[in-house]
Amino acid sequence: MIYGYRTNDYCRNTVDRRFSGLYSSGVAGVPLSYTGIIVLQLTDKVQFSTGFLVIWAVIVIAVQALDYFIPAWGAKKFGGAKRAFMAASLE
Numbered sequence: 001m002i003y004g005y006r007t008n009d010y011c012r013n014t015v016d017r018r019f020s021g022l023y024s025s026g027v028a029g030v031p032l033s034y035t036g037i038i039v040l041q042l043t044d045k046v047q048f049s050t051g052f053l054v055i056w057a058v059i060v061i062a063v064q065a066l067d068y069f070i071p072a073w074g075a076k077k078f079g080g081a082k083r084a085f086m087a088a089s090l091e
Contacts, residue, residue, distance in 0.1 A: 028067070034060045 041048050075085045
């Protein structure tokens with residue numbers, strides 16, 4: 001037993017987490033969360049106003065843009081090498 005789990009359960013859970021991280025690492029968290037709000041809107045549980053959805057769409061787009069441009073800007077501003085700027089742009 002490892003940490004109170006049987007070894008097979010521990011290994012299976014570890015492999016499941018690593019496998020899911022393989023696909024979810026390229027998916028940004030903010031758009032994924034907004035997708036969750038949209039899916040929730042499609043159910044009968046919660047009804048959001050159109051204004052709420054539009055405001056959050058604008059926020060998501062702004063956060064994604066900042067998440068893309070700030071690392072490149074920081075590499076350029078604080079004297080990063082050209083390769084550092086290119087790598088930050090690709091992120």
